[in-house]
Amino acid sequence: MQTEIKPQAAGARSGARNRRLTSRVRANRFAALAMTGVIPAAIFANCATPAAAFTAYVTNEKGDSVTVIDTDKMETTKTFPVGKRPRGIVVSKDGAEIFVCLGDDDAVAVIDTKTAKRTAKIASPDPEQLAQSPDGTRLYVANEDDNRVTIIDAQTHKTTTQIPVGVEPEGVAVSPDGKTVVSTSETTNMAHFIDPDAKKTVANVLVAARPRYAQFTPDGRELWVSSEVGGVVSVIDPDKHAVTGKITFDVPGLVNEHVQPVGIRFTKDGKTAFVALGPANRVAVVDVQSKKVQKLLLVGQRVWQLALTPDDKYLLAVNGVSNDVSFIDVAALKVVKSVQVGQLPWGVAMARQ
Amino acid sequence: MTEIGIKSEPAAGFTLRQYLVCLYGVVWREALRFVHQRERFVSALVRPLVWLFIFAAGFRQVLGISIIPPYDTYVLYEVYITPGLMAMIQLFNGMQSSLSMVYDREMGNMRTMLVSPLPRWFVLTSKLAAGAAVSVLQVYAYLAIAWFWEIEPPTPLGYLTVLPALILVGLMLGALGMLLSSLIRQLENFAGVMNFVIFPMFFASSALYPLWRVQESSPLLYWVCQANPFTHAVELIRFSFYEKFDPLAFGVVFGCAVVFLGGAIVAYDPARGMLVRKGQ
Numbered sequence: 001m002q003t004e005i006k007p008q009a010a011g012a013r014s015g016a017r018n019r020r021l022t023s024r025v026r027a028n029r030f031a032a033l034a035m036t037g038v039i040p041a042a043i044f045a046n047c048a049t050p051a052a053a054f055t056a057y058v059t060n061e062k063g064d065s066v067t068v069i070d071t072d073k074m075e076t077t078k079t080f081p082v083g084k085r086p087r088g089i090v091v092s093k094d095g096a097e098i099f100v101c102l103g104d105d106d107a108v109a110v111i112d113t114k115t116a117k118r119t120a121k122i123a124s125p126d127p128e129q130l131a132q133s134p135d136g137t138r139l140y141v142a143n144e145d146d147n148r149v150t151i152i153d154a155q156t157h158k159t160t161t162q163i164p165v166g167v168e169p170e171g172v173a174v175s176p177d178g179k180t181v182v183s184t185s186e187t188t189n190m191a192h193f194i195d196p197d198a199k200k201t202v203a204n205v206l207v208a209a210r211p212r213y214a215q216f217t218p219d220g221r222e223l224w225v226s227s228e229v230g231g232v233v234s235v236i237d238p239d240k241h242a243v244t245g246k247i248t249f250d251v252p253g254l255v256n257e258h259v260q261p262v263g264i265r266f267t268k269d270g271k272t273a274f275v276a277l278g279p280a281n282r283v284a285v286v287d288v289q290s291k292k293v294q295k296l297l298l299v300g301q302r303v304w305q306l307a308l309t310p311d312d313k314y315l316l317a318v319n320g321v322s323n324d325v326s327f328i329d330v331a332a333l334k335v336v337k338s339v340q341v342g343q344l345p346w347g348v349a350m351a352r353q
Numbered sequence: 354m355t356e357i358g359i360k361s362e363p364a365a366g367f368t369l370r371q372y373l374v375c376l377y378g379v380v381w382r383e384a385l386r387f388v389h390q391r392e393r394f395v396s397a398l399v400r401p402l403v404w405l406f407i408f409a410a411g412f413r414q415v416l417g418i419s420i421i422p423p424y425d426t427y428v429l430y431e432v433y434i435t436p437g438l439m440a441m442i443q444l445f446n447g448m449q450s451s452l453s454m455v456y457d458r459e460m461g462n463m464r465t466m467l468v469s470p471l472p473r474w475f476v477l478t479s480k481l482a483a484g485a486a487v488s489v490l491q492v493y494a495y496l497a498i499a500w501f502w503e504i505e506p507p508t509p510l511g512y513l514t515v516l517p518a519l520i521l522v523g524l525m526l527g528a529l530g531m532l533l534s535s536l537i538r539q540l541e542n543f544a545g546v547m548n549f550v551i552f553p554m555f556f557a558s559s560a561l562y563p564l565w566r567v568q569e570s571s572p573l574l575y576w577v578c579q580a581n582p583f584t585h586a587v588e589l590i591r592f593s594f595y596e597k598f599d600p601l602a603f604g605v606v607f608g609c610a611v612v613f614l615g616g617a618i619v620a621y622d623p624a625r626g627m628l629v630r631k632g633q
Binding site for chain 1: 410426427429
């Protein structure tokens, strides 16, 4: 891994921060040692005190299914059919339902998490990604072919509004206060700011080529948009609607074309960001404040979407080509395990169960 | 085979203390040699580091596309070849101790050793233990450097679990070196050992590339690799570094250690060994 940390070693200015990071990593490593020492004990202890186990749902784009993963055991528990070409996925706030975009069925599937059965199918043309409002009442779906963002009532499963955006909308993000929805259009290369209550676009911000995914920082003060072809993450001020910075990724030994940032996740404290780099087979760890890449973690092939467990302990990275999900220990910043899932896994969502 | 060595010696009824004096003498001599030859220590360290930083840097994109036991996830090439390089340190160390045996024989120190009243197997095993201890030290020095590049076991416990594997592999490769040293007449022939033992053993093994890769390109080479005890030495180290146990690798390494040591004891028996046959 020596070249992995070279970017930080090279930047003499960031030396102090790197040392801090390293010492944090090392300190956590000793904690991990203490943990592993008690693993056999913990297995027995598990029987007495149920650990906070979370469930991850992974959509398999080619397998037309959803794979369920126990994040505690790091094992798949089941795989069930869902519909044609499932991609974007979210879990309802109460964890009772999951919503899955079915691209080739022109619908959003509603699935009961208890029975793993589809309870409803909401018609929506070629949906790719979706996001839900912070209160969980509304779903925002990007309809790729229709160049629209659709608002769906999460309770009644009815489409309430359709808002036109740029060509091939894909990423959808909702600000933490729920007052702003952002959609990224792959062909127009823009992030469209939508006021969900006024039901209209309020601003369009030009970003690098083929924006795939957008995510607000937990404090809502920044919007990060990843550009697959541009190979950068654009940092946008959501109030001024202006690009304030760009994050580039240099993977040693790889040509830049292979660096295709897609999924973005922030830890709850808003200090660390993870960016999936697609065919670079790496997840970049970015310091949110300095916007510097701290580390590159090797995962499977063509990593796109990411999800953090609710306790921020693990990050799950979905590797499309190698058909698996890599578990990253967030504290240690280490890939600990890769678990096989269905064919061409695409998206991942986490439930507190 | 061990019994043969014992029977050929008129020695019986030595006290434990006498055995310890012999062991101490042999180990101390080896330790002194190790401490005084700082270049040897440095070169033993530089060799794997060159492989790690130059060879692995060039090859890093070639691998990392498949998960094989004992790994739970994708690993960088540097991580993959580290157990191979650990075994390489021990391989070179084993061969170097064989070189020193040839040197001893040429310089006459060997006679001092071999006229010891203690059983020959004990003298040779002491020498072997000393060599293995040195190689284990070198491996840990390498691991200490590699740690800074985050080449490490999944938990620090791995540094402990790898120790028995290192000792066994050190003994096996040392015994092999000892057996070979009985076959080499002169110091100059050591280059032959390099060509005919070290390189084939190292390259036809799982040290540099996983065997499934080898199998893809040549099934024959795959079987050669499987038959190579060095492959199993590497795998034993790899698994135990990841706190896992590979019974097959352990069996092969242990078996080879016994056979090689037995062979060396026979070979160094003046009455029937290779020394006689070679007219020395």
